[in-house]
Amino acid sequence: MFFKIVSKDENSKARTGLLTTKHGKVKTPVFMVVGTKATVKAVGPDDLKKMNAQIVLANTYHLHLRPGEKLIKNHKGLSEFMGWDGPSITDSGGFQVFSLGFGLEHNIGKIGNIFPDEAGSKKPVEKKKNLAEIDNNGVTFKSPLDGKKHRLNPEKSIKIQEDLGADIILAFDECTSPMHDHDYNKKAMERTHTWAERCIKAHTTEQKLFGIVQGGKFKDLRKKSSKFISSLDFDGFCIGGSLGNSKKDMHDILEWSIPELDYNKPRHLLGIGAVEDIFESVERGIDMFDCVSPTRLARSGYVFISPEEKGTKKNKFRIAIKNAVNRNSKEPIDRTCGCYTCKNFTKAYLRHLFKSKELLYYRLASIHNLWFMMKLMEKIRNSIDENRFLELKKKWIQ
Amino acid sequence: MFFKIVSKDENSKARTGLLTTKHGKVKTPVFMVVGTKATVKAVGPDDLKKMNAQIVLANTYHLHLRPGEKLIKNHKGLSEFMGWDGPSITDSGGFQVFSLGFGLEHNIGKIGNIFPDEAGSKKPVEKKKNLAEIDNNGVTFKSPLDGKKHRLNPEKSIKIQEDLGADIILAFDECTSPMHDHDYNKKAMERTHTWAERCIKAHTTEQKLFGIVQGGKFKDLRKKSSKFISSLDFDGFCIGGSLGNSKKDMHDILEWSIPELDYNKPRHLLGIGAVEDIFESVERGIDMFDCVSPTRLARSGYVFISPEEKGTKKNKFRIAIKNAVNRNSKEPIDRTCGCYTCKNFTKAYLRHLFKSKELLYYRLASIHNLWFMMKLMEKIRNSIDENRFLELKKKWIQ
Numbered sequence: 020m021f022f023k024i025v026s027k028d029e030n031s032k033a034r035t036g037l038l039t040t041k042h043g044k045v046k047t048p049v050f051m052v053v054g055t056k057a058t059v060k061a062v063g064p065d066d067l068k069k070m071n072a073q074i075v076l077a078n079t080y081h082l083h084l085r086p087g088e089k090l091i092k093n094h095k096g097l098s099e100f101m102g103w104d105g106p107s108i109t110d111s112g113g114f115q116v117f118s119l120g121f122g123l124e125h126n127i128g129k130i131g132n133i134f135p136d137e138a139g140s141k142k143p144v145e146k147k148k149n150l151a152e153i154d155n156n157g158v159t160f161k162s163p164l165d166g167k168k169h170r171l172n173p174e175k176s177i178k179i180q181e182d183l184g185a186d187i188i189l190a191f192d193e194c195t196s197p198m199h200d201h202d203y204n205k206k207a208m209e210r211t212h213t214w215a216e217r218c219i220k221a222h223t224t225e226q227k228l229f230g231i232v233q234g235g236k237f238k239d240l241r242k243k244s245s246k247f248i249s250s251l252d253f254d255g256f257c258i259g260g261s262l263g264n265s266k267k268d269m270h271d272i273l274e275w276s277i278p279e280l281d282y283n284k285p286r287h288l289l290g291i292g293a294v295e296d297i298f299e300s301v302e303r304g305i306d307m308f309d310c311v312s313p314t315r316l317a318r319s320g321y322v323f324i325s326p327e328e329k330g331t332k333k334n335k336f337r338i339a340i341k342n343a344v345n346r347n348s349k350e351p352i353d354r355t356c357g358c359y360t361c362k363n364f365t366k367a368y369l370r371h372l373f374k375s376k377e378l379l380y381y382r383l384a385s386i387h388n389l390w391f392m393m394k395l396m397e398k399i400r401n402s403i404d405e406n407r408f409l410e411l412k413k414k415w416i417q
Numbered sequence: 418m419f420f421k422i423v424s425k426d427e428n429s430k431a432r433t434g435l436l437t438t439k440h441g442k443v444k445t446p447v448f449m450v451v452g453t454k455a456t457v458k459a460v461g462p463d464d465l466k467k468m469n470a471q472i473v474l475a476n477t478y479h480l481h482l483r484p485g486e487k488l489i490k491n492h493k494g495l496s497e498f499m500g501w502d503g504p505s506i507t508d509s510g511g512f513q514v515f516s517l518g519f520g521l522e523h524n525i526g527k528i529g530n531i532f533p534d535e536a537g538s539k540k541p542v543e544k545k546k547n548l549a550e551i552d553n554n555g556v557t558f559k560s561p562l563d564g565k566k567h568r569l570n571p572e573k574s575i576k577i578q579e580d581l582g583a584d585i586i587l588a589f590d591e592c593t594s595p596m597h598d599h600d601y602n603k604k605a606m607e608r609t610h611t612w613a614e615r616c617i618k619a620h621t622t623e624q625k626l627f628g629i630v631q632g633g634k635f636k637d638l639r640k641k642s643s644k645f646i647s648s649l650d651f652d653g654f655c656i657g658g659s660l661g662n663s664k665k666d667m668h669d670i671l672e673w674s675i676p677e678l679d680y681n682k683p684r685h686l687l688g689i690g691a692v693e694d695i696f697e698s699v700e701r702g703i704d705m706f707d708c709v710s711p712t713r714l715a716r717s718g719y720v721f722i723s724p725e726e727k728g729t730k731k732n733k734f735r736i737a738i739k740n741a742v743n744r745n746s747k748e749p750i751d752r753t754c755g756c757y758t759c760k761n762f763t764k765a766y767l768r769h770l771f772k773s774k775e776l777l778y779y780r781l782a783s784i785h786n787l788w789f790m791m792k793l794m795e796k797i798r799n800s801i802d803e804n805r806f807l808e809l810k811k812k813w814i815q
Binding site: 101 | 456458459460461462463491757761762763766770775781
């Protein structure tokens with residue numbers, strides 16, 4: 020059995036489960052570590068093992084462009100190629116194509132201004148030219164690597180993902196932007212539904228295939244999309260696309276979508292990974308997350324702290340290592356943390372490495388932030404098993 | 418006893434020995450890993466332990482500018498600050514000041530064009546303005562970090578090194594360039610000798626202090642300098658400065674200098690680390706080496722290979738990982754290598770990481786190159802113990 024529900028929280032829709040793949044088991048709710056180009060940035064498989072990372076998510080689009088799926092197939096698949104002996108998952112390339120398309124045109128990214136109403140003081144980035152053209156059959160886009168034209172469609176995405184050989188693969192979808200209206204979202208959703216059927220048809224391996232729910236911030240579309248995707252022969256579901264203009268919109272979208280999905284299949288919320296969002300989404304029944312934020316924030320100098328170290332929703336559970344207060348600090352980033360970084364290095368040393376742009380900094384900070392996420396998910400799973408998920412949530416995000 | 422000679426090769430001047438420091442023992446001949454800014458670039462103390470790295474060399478000049486020696490003293494010293502539980506050594510800052518001075522003016526660096534006659538097709542770099550002023554009392558230079566003026570002299574270098582707290586510290590010297598004539602070298606050598614006496618006088622701790630032999634490529638000066646430095650109360654010796662215009666010059670310099678040095682004290686050849694040079698220098702009685710080349714070459718895409726993998730003096734025991742021949746290779750860099758990188762990753766994967774500029778590449782390649790050096794030195798030590806050093810040398814460099 021691919022997915023088994025292990026326990027259910029009595030006071031919310033949170034649940035724990037177990038995914039069983041050829042490369043090993045995955046306890047849910049899980050935060051999947053992102054390894055876009057078949058490597059988790061700055062972190063080795065040895066580091067991942069030590070932090071009990073369970074599964075790595077890599078990107079079809081990036082790996083198709085370099086080094087190419089045939090090369091990875093020739094190396095027995097993604098996990099083997101990257102020296103990672105655990106399970107892996109690939110996205111379909113749909114989101115990356117969106118990033119090159121309306122993502123650029125509308126200046127929307129998964130990080131920073133994912134929720135336009137809450138972007139706050141974020142410096143407005145210039146809108147850029149849309150590099151992707153979508154038609155009913157697929158997408159044509161220019162490679163930012165060499166400017167060459169590429170074509171991606173449902174059949175091709177599935178073929179690439181089959182060559183990449185991850186344990187879980189995703190249907191090719193069209194991701195919309197929060198700027199898109201009901202009309203456009205309806206059109207894109209219908210395209211995504213047709214593509215979902217084409218993906219199932221094209222799929223030939225034992226890899227588990229997940230369908231993707233779209234529909235933007237519109238209740239009728241989200242409900243319709245969830246029902247339709249759930250009616251198809253998928254092994255699990257993703258909730259994708261624009262999650263609206265605010266966190267409130269995202270919660271609504273989860274509440275509209277999740278009840279329409281087959282309860283016994285796993286649910287992956289694409290690209291989300293802030294502490295607060297994880298609690299809110301697990302509460303509504305999400306089983307799987309992926310997000311680049313822990314490693315990306317680490318590289319920009321932000322490291323996570325727990326409530327014991329005054330981590331709160333307001334400071335986003337993080338400190339800036341470069342701050343002068345850390346200059347001479349003999350303390351680890353988080354005294355409650357058991358990661359290699361916190362067990363062996365002071366904030367003063369990490370600040371020195373960061374300010375000196377030393378490569379070791381990127382590894383140490385990334386190890387810490389990922390360990391923090393792995394531990395958070397373990398605490399969440401334990402709290403669900405023991406019917407105290409809402410208590411844990413309250414402790415963390417009030 | 419700080420230094421004990423363990424065995425002597427019957428057919429050369431090679432010898433093995435043991436350094437005993439507060440932070441542990443060091444078997445010689447040793448290749449000391451360079452950790453300029455209190456970190457070995459891209460490599461963690463955990464990685465260093467696994468490769469049996471014995472001692473880390475850090476730079477007084479760099480650490481003085483950032484984060485400052487007082488901060489490191491406040492963290493109980495260099496090894497403790499960087500989370501490294503083994504011995505450490507600091508250079509005196511003399512060479513870095515040279516790099517800012519005649520190094521820039523004469524376009525000479527330790528790597529690449531260290532031997533001007535052998536620089537070959539190296540692209541000539543524009544000569545730059547000398548940023549250091551040397552007088553009999555010390556050196557004034559501008560910080561490349563913020564343009565501020567700094568002053569370094571023997572007393573100050575020793576005080577900084579005492580604050581940094583490494584197990585071994587070096588006297589402050591004046592390093593000359595291969596372009597300098599006999600007159601200038603004589604003047605610089607005499608300055609270095611006065612400074613050597615001042616360093617001994619200024620030295621207040623139990624840290625072991627090494628004197629530095631100078632004299633450029635001139636036989637009379639090298640002999641005089643060695644005798645003089647050996648007559649002072651140093652715990653060991655470095656051979657520094659310009660090592661001439663060719664490898665032949667370097668061999669001459671070693672043959673002139675070493676016999677004049679107290680046989681029972683360790684000898685460190687500053688900044689040298691190519692495979693060929695290590696064999697030639699060990700043969701002449703050198704015990705200690707340091708060089709940035711293994712990690713620097715790794716970062717530029719060059720990884721070491723042993724004679725079993727067709728590593729030779731001619732190809733400098735290295736391959737370029739980016740070469741097309743590695744594109745689809747399922748082999749490790751070196752099939753005889755036991756490092757983490759070779760045990761877990763193919764050349765195709767490393768090439769992919771390098772071409773994608775992924776941070777993990779820098780760690781994996783640096784681990785390999787350093788492991789290679791550690792193993793080479795172990796082989797050299799064993800060969801000396803067993804009186805077959807010249808046999809090993811022949812196998813490696815013909």
